[in-house]
Amino acid sequence: MTGSLTVTEAEDGQDATQLxxxxxxxxxxxxxxxxxxxxxxxxxxxxxxxxxxALDRLALKRVVExxxxxGYHVYRTDGRQAEDIxxxxxxxxxxxxxxxxxxxxxxxxxxxRALAVRFQELTLxxxxxxxxxxxxxxxxxxxxxxxxxxxxxxxxxxxxxxSSAPVSQWHTRARVDxxxxxxxxxxxxxxxxxxxxxxxxxxxxxxxx
Numbered sequence: 001m002t003g004s005l006t007v008t009e010a011e012d013g014q015d016a017t018q019l020x021x022x023x024x025x026x027x028x029x030x031x032x033x034x035x036x037x038x039x040x041x042x043x044x045x046x047x048x049x050x051x052x053x054a055l056d057r058l059a060l061k062r063v064v065e066x067x068x069x070x071g072y073h074v075y076r077t078d079g080r081q082a083e084d085i086x087x088x089x090x091x092x093x094x095x096x097x098x099x100x101x102x103x104x105x106x107x108x109x110x111x112x113r114a115l116a117v118r119f120q121e122l123t124l125x126x127x128x129x130x131x132x133x134x135x136x137x138x139x140x141x142x143x144x145x146x147x148x149x150x151x152x153x154x155x156x157x158x159x160x161x162x163s164s165a166p167v168s169q170w171h172t173r174a175r176v177d178x179x180x181x182x183x184x185x186x187x188x189x190x191x192x193x194x195x196x197x198x199x200x201x202x203x204x205x206x207x208x209x
Contacts (some may be wrong), residue, residue, distance in 0.1 A: 108145055
């Protein structure tokens with residue numbers, strides 16, 4: 001995963017969304033801090049419209065929060081809410097494990113493995129947003145393998161009620177590497193049709209312990 005850029009590197013053509021996200025991850029903007037658009041325009045050398053689009057994208061990913069008539073601030077996670085939603089996700093995502101195992105073909109397992117490999121590659125060379133999207137792609141396919149067409153929407157709504165962006169998911173390099181390893185372990189357990197191990201891995205992965 002690429003590290004934080006200096007302000008002078010903003011002129012290299014990197015997307016403003018990524019630049020703001022990297023500064024948030026690096027701690028330049030702490031949780032709860034209000035982001036003034038004029039200050040962001042100056043810091044990154046970008047126009048008002050580009051900064052506004054970047055903030056809107058980050059708001060969709062729950063990295064920042066938009067408050068009408070006030071502006072944007074860095075998202076502040078409610079710890080209790082995050083724990084409660086993690087519990088709901090664990091119940092849902094471990095609950096589908098028997099169906100995922102029963103319905104998955106060899107081709108499905110290899111497709112999931114390819115996404116695990118892709119995620120691991122992105123952790124080494126991708127942007128934070130690419131890593132985030134790579135993680136979502138892996139989990140969307142895993143849930144799809146259950147055959148429940150509504151479940152991905154339910155889980156997406158749950159994610160949106162807490163901060164699920166990379167800035168809060170992966171606090172350390174070790175946690176990023178652990179997430180990538182857990183993806184591979186989940187695929188191995190699925191291939192082995194080991195329900196107990198797969199359930200344990202899903203819970204561990206959601207808890208991010």
